[in-house]
Amino acid sequence: MTLIFLIRHGENEYTRTGKLAGWTKGVRLNEAGQKQAQAVAARLKHLPFKHIFSSPLERARETAAPLAEALKLKVEVREALGEVGYGEWTGKSLKMLARQKLWRVVQGLPSAMQFPEGETIRAAQLRLVDALEVIAHDHPKDMVAVYSHSDPIKLAVAFYLGMPLDLFQRIQIQTCSVTVVQLGRGAPSLVKLNDTGPFEAPRPRRRKPNPKQRARRHG
Helix, strand or coil: CEEEEEEECCCEHHHHHCECCCCCCCCCECHHHHHHHHHHHHHHCCCCEEEEEECCCHHHHHHHHHHHHHHCCCEEECHHHCCCCCHHHCCCEHHHHCCCHHHHHHHHCHHHCECCCCCEHHHHHHHHHHHHHHHHHHCCCCEEEEEECHHHHHHHHHHHCCCCHHHHHHCCCCCCCEEEEEECCCCCEEEEEEECCCCCCCCCCCCCCCHHHHHHHHC
16 A cells, blocks of 8 residues: 655745646745745654655745655656646636636536636546556555645545545645545545644555455364
8 A cells, every 4th residue: 555645835925815826937935835844844754755756836846845855855746746727817816716707617516617728627636646546556565745736635635535526625725734645455545634733654554354254264
């Protein structure tokens, strides 16, 4: 089984002021975000991570850097871990976007949403899940850290919980929070969600023996 720690990037001026950064280049952590990145690294550095992956966007890579430095690991950038492609909504304030008719779609029926000149939410979810499945396949017994963004993490959690895509907005992911999923043989499991507290290494879930197999062993 693979334990994947999904970590949202730290605060930046877009998150602070309620704007969609999307794939805007040059969005870096502000002072509060830098402190968050150091704090989450301090919370996690005692865990036996084997790999650190990140969205290619600066704010995610900057958040990953302190943990990578503490553990002497390379940050492995994966394009598929990037933010949702918001298209023409990129850079706009959430207050302004909330006045548009499409806002009701993205909040109430996101499975039908395509951002103007941008990505569908369905495609973003598939992209994220595929990326996590590749990581789990390549590192079947490891603990790995994955630095990404709020909506992608929410979409991945919804998928692994078997939650309808139209309900994914009910999940909250704070800056520099940690969400943990366990992937591998059998059903996936959600170990932690939107956690900002101290961490102990989660114990891998063990599959219960089949009663018939147990009977054969003792027969």
